Amino acid sequence: MGWFFEEMTLQQLIAERTQEQNSTGPDGFNRTNTCLTHTYIAASENFGVLWSVRERRYFQQVEVVERWIVCDVVESRNGLWGYKSMAELDGPSYYSVPLSYLSMVPIEVYGGDAQWREAVLDAISCDEERQP
Numbered sequence: 511m512g513w514f515f516e517e518m519t520l521q522q523l524i525a526e527r528t529q530e531q532n533s534t535g536p537d538g539f540n541r542t543n544t545c546l547t548h549t550y551i552a553a554s555e556n557f558g559v560l561w562s563v564r565e566r567r568y569f570q571q572v573e574v575v576e577r578w579i580v581c582d583v584v585e586s587r588n589g590l591w592g593y594k595s596m597a598e599l600d601g602p603s604y605y606s607v608p609l610s611y612l613s614m615v616p617i618e619v620y621g622g623d624a625q626w627r628e629a630v631l632d633a634i635s636c637d638e639e640r641q642p
């Protein structure tokens with residue numbers, strides 16, 4: 511997926527990316543996509559990463575619940591804020607996700623990318639070793 515830029519503030523972009531979405535799937539069932547939690551981690555004044563845990567619910571004889579971690583890379587260019595969105599399964603090359611998000615989306619229940627999660631834990635371990 512590519513970048514999407516719009517004339518908005520960072521706060522507006524975060525609000526847009528984390529709002530609840532309702533849609534009807536190709537099967538005719540209503541789907542509710544909710545942001546359960548989110549965190550913006552700024553790397554600079556014009557760049558950062560918006561982490562979120564999303565949950566989608568719908569019925570197909572029984573209720574189906576899907577949950578995943580989203581990494582939105584956020585950047586400001588020429589006065590416009592934009593983002594590039596990646597789900598965990600896209601293997602984002604960012605590892606600053608809050609650890610609590612991994613437990614909110616257990617890989618045994620919802621799936622995920624075991625290699626990416628291992629890289630997240632390795633990155634955190636390296637950061638802890640560098641701290642005095």
